[in-house]
Amino acid sequence: MxxxxxxxxxxxxxxxxxxxxxxxxxxxxxxxxxxxxxxxxxxxxxxxxxxxxxxxxxxxxxxxxxxxxxxxxxxxxxxxxxxxxxxxxxxxxxxxxxxxxxxxxxxxxxxxxxxxxxxxxxxxxxxxxxxQNLVELPMFSVYMSSYGHGFALGCCLETLALQHVWGESWGKFMLNGQKSFMCPPPPCRNPDSPQGGEVLFGGFDTSRFTGTLNWVPVTQQGYWQIQLDNIQLGGTVTFCANGCQAIVDTGTSLITGPTKEIKELQNLIGAVSVDGEYTVECSSLSSMPDLTITINGLPYTLSAQAYTLMEYADGMAFCTSGFQGSDIPPPTGPLWILGDVFIRQFYSVFDRGNNMVGLAPAVP
Incomplete structure (x- = not known):
């Protein structure tokens, strides 16, 4: 998606x-x-x-x-x-x-x-x-809403209706869910919801997140690259024990990491490879472990409902893993990629003025 x-x-x-x-x-x-x-x-x-x-x-x-x-x-x-x-x-x-x-x-x-x-x-x-002084502040922010327990890929089509607000120095984008051919009932994202997401140039929208933003330094100015403290599964540090590098990437759908570690992660959550795609039993989501990514000392926790995607084929629902192996060679890598599966849960601010990424729990 x-x-x-x-x-x-x-x-x-x-x-x-x-x-x-x-x-x-x-x-x-x-x-x-x-x-x-x-x-x-x-x-x-x-x-x-x-x-x-x-x-x-x-x-x-x-x-x-x-x-x-x-x-x-x-x-x-x-x-x-x-x-x-x-x-x-x-x-x-x-x-x-x-x-x-x-x-x-x-x-x-x-x-x-x-x-x-x-x-x-x-x-x-x-x-x-x-x-060209078109934005109030040297930053932009991204909100990706999440309804139900994930996406029904190919069922709920997201498009943008553009809306300009806050005078000439802001450009604001509202993603409106529109119904495509056979959009199933929930847990698919609500096709009648007025807002499916938002890109805001020149600032951030406090109504889109709860609490305060955790400002994380950019470690290398190319991608929006940050340091992860560790990655826990079910409360136990399982990956990235000594810290690792990651990028926050709106152009990547899933959470990706080194293939060896992602394979281990798939096994630990009970995902099985079917034709190259890892799937889990939808009925098992409630018993699957949480994944917690610690960033700048704060935990960012994804439930199984958040890190899996519900898809439909031939009228049947099935759940796929939101993790994918990707080996990025040195000197750029290895890197984890925090894609849309992560960003849907955490409002993200990209601050060019201070070279920081701001993160906070997104409003559903």
Missing amino acids: EYFGQISIGTPPQNFTVVFDTGSSNLWVPSVYCVSKACTEHTRFQPTQSSTYQVIGTPFSIQYGTGSLTGIIGSDQVAVEGLAVSNQQFAESISEPGKAFLDAEFDGILGLAYPSLAVDGVTPVFDNMMA
Whole structure:
């Protein structure tokens, strides 16, 4: 389940649906010159239709965990719901091989990580927002609501209705749950809920979390990388006993870690591999252990209902593990990735001014 929303590029505006990704730093959308099937089935940017477009022409290539693409760099005005970023360089994809982006509900990706991660040295959108004084504070925040005991993947479609609030210095995105073809009854996320999530540029929303934010220093400015103290299962320190590094990544659906440790974790929670996907008995969730990640001295606990996902196939419900093995080699790794499974439970603030990540329990 991705979280995505609408932006526009060019004059007059051409609208695109993008993933807001804290695990990358570039903005890209498909080009009208791309003939890959993944491009032709999505909205494509037409540079000749924009009076503010400028050719840069630098070749572009990027690899994600699930797909790759190539293209060229252009420059234009990018509007993120009332926040008009001028002279924003972005990639126009001209080749999207394979199936990674073919069935995606989004057209492109808007990266929100640090500039050092940007391909071709392109200035990221949020950096330009800050430089052009479009945001009140040099931070943005992410809220991903969670109803019931998880997602019913492919059943509840999340889209963004954009709303501009707090004057010209805030851009606020409200994700509205919309019913798609056969959305089952709860525990699927409520399709009639007015808000499925929120990305807020320029500050944070205290109504979205309880208690106070725990501010965690960024340990390396590329990804939003932080130090974990340890990882406990059922109250016992089981992984990361001497501390380890992790990134907070809105572009990753699950919680990932080194393959060897994740395999052990799957075994400990009773998950069984079926066709490469780890599943658990839905009836066992109440007896499965909690997972607690200690960060900056504070515990962040996920119940089994939080770290599993409910899916539907052929009218049957089954529960899959929210953990996945991923070996990131040195010098970048090894890294754990705190993806949407974690962020749905904990409101996350990304503070570029102080290079901190703020975390607090999210309001359901």
